[in-house]
Amino acid sequence: MITARLREEATEIWEKIFKHDFVAQLYEGTLPLDKFKFYILQDFNYLVGLSRALAVIASKAEYPLMAEILELARAEITTEMKNYEDLLNKLGFTLKDAIKVEPTLVNSAYMDFMLSTAYRGSVVEGLTALLPCFWSYAEIAEYHREKLERNPVKIYREWGEVYLSEEYLKLVKRLREIIDSQGGEYEKLKRIFITGSKFELAFWDMAWRGGDVF
Numbered sequence: 001m002i003t004a005r006l007r008e009e010a011t012e013i014w015e016k017i018f019k020h021d022f023v024a025q026l027y028e029g030t031l032p033l034d035k036f037k038f039y040i041l042q043d044f045n046y047l048v049g050l051s052r053a054l055a056v057i058a059s060k061a062e063y064p065l066m067a068e069i070l071e072l073a074r075a076e077i078t079t080e081m082k083n084y085e086d087l088l089n090k091l092g093f094t095l096k097d098a099i100k101v102e103p104t105l106v107n108s109a110y111m112d113f114m115l116s117t118a119y120r121g122s123v124v125e126g127l128t129a130l131l132p133c134f135w136s137y138a139e140i141a142e143y144h145r146e147k148l149e150r151n152p153v154k155i156y157r158e159w160g161e162v163y164l165s166e167e168y169l170k171l172v173k174r175l176r177e178i179i180d181s182q183g184g185e186y187e188k189l190k191r192i193f194i195t196g197s198k199f200e201l202a203f204w205d206m207a208w209r210g211g212d213v214f
Helices: 002-009 011-018 021-028 033-060 065-090 095-100 105-120 123-143 145-150 154-164 166-182 186-209
Strands: none
Touching: 002 011, 002 123, 002 166, 002 186, 011 123, 011 186, 021 033, 021 123, 021 145, 021 154, 021 186, 033 065, 033 095, 033 105, 033 123, 033 186, 065 095, 065 123, 065 154, 065 166, 105 123, 105 186, 123 145, 123 154, 123 166, 123 186, 145 154, 154 166
16 A cells, blocks of 8 residues: 555654644643644645645546545535634634735745645645645544543634544545555655655644744
8 A cells, every 4th residue: 555655654754743742732732822823824824725736636637536636625615614714713813814824934835845746746646745734634633632532722622623533534544545546656656745744744843933933
């Protein structure tokens, strides 16, 4: 299984993600709310970039895979983004507030990586660039499941529970199945997956710092 091999290659990076201060404090409920607010505003903009990448990837796929990827993109816009709009409101922000936010350099670079891979690469390469985001969130939630159950902060608990839901886990499973069935040049997919994993770690670092290092 290609995705299982890719995941094993990225173990060291993912272990750092699981134990990252931002992630650990978010799941145990001790993360300062201001840090979470900053993260949500950046992540909202990232999800817009991810949806664009999905649309580009879908344009390259043959039917019926094209329709399936387009449905995933639609779900990101209508369901995931709607959930984020509700979350923004709970945090005291409007949709306009989120749209006005300037993406950090890390966020911009991550979105550019996804989009450039989607435009220049094959369908499987484009999906592999996105997979670390989808998959790592599911593993993070499982890794910190017990902390989440005891989390005293309702908004953190509700946010984390999404990534343990049956619907979300089915999505991750299906993405892996598509990549495994499509195949591709392994070394190239490995470089893409490792880069995406590094961007995930960098994103958590950026959220913890509250911005770029410059």
